[in-house]
Amino acid sequence: MSAEKKESKVKHIAVAGNIGSGKTTLTTKLAKYFQWVPHYEDVENNPYLYDFYQDMPRWSFNLQIYFLNSRFRQIIEIKRGNQTVIQDRTIYEDARIFAPNLHAMGLMTTRDYENYLGMFETLDSMVEPPDLLIYLKASIPALVNNIQKRGREYEENLRLDYLRRLNEYYEGWIKTYEHKLLIIDVDNINFEENTEDLSEVVQRVQGELFGLF
Secondary structure (H helix, E strand, C coil), rough: CCCHHHHHHCCHHHHHHHHCCCCCHHHHHHHHHHEEEEECCCCCCCHHHHHHHHHHHHHHHHCCCHHHHHHCCCCCCCHHHHCEEEEEECCHHHHHHHHHHHHCCCCHHHHHHHHHHHHHHHHHHHCCCCCCEEEEEEHHHHHHHHHHHHHHHHHHHCCCHHHHHHHHHHHHHHCCCCCCEEEEECCCCCCCCHHHHHHHHHHHHHHHCCCCC
């Protein structure tokens, strides 16, 4: 089977990782290299994100519902389309990492959390996992460095314990993920600035999707 025919079967690649792990950067670079269509997280037009970082208990449920709806809509578009799409963050991260963490920290009520999970489970029954999940594993210092470097105003109030707990949830989720998975150690691979490191990531992605040829 030719590489072209192999590639035509690949429709959905997703990049997962904590805040500041480099998801958007890697999504952009892989989309350019493979000529995939990038789908980004709706940050600039998100009506809840700034308010959430100012008052998490008040806006946590609203924010998570917004993300759930946005990512489900992306998945429907991917399924209906005929192009290969790379998605910045997955629908699973909202339900397996962010919502449970908010609930555990007392930043989302049990009533809202159970309501949210019910909606996620309904939507999850209608979607399939991506052809490949790329997980960007990063330490807290690496995350903080990247967050400070990009200088988003609404992220200035992020607490270290919030990032640390998210990392713990990510590690727990990845250990139970049962579909095709590629883990990239962000602390040791600088795909943003080092072309050799980016080439290594590209080769690993090719190997996972199309095999070695």
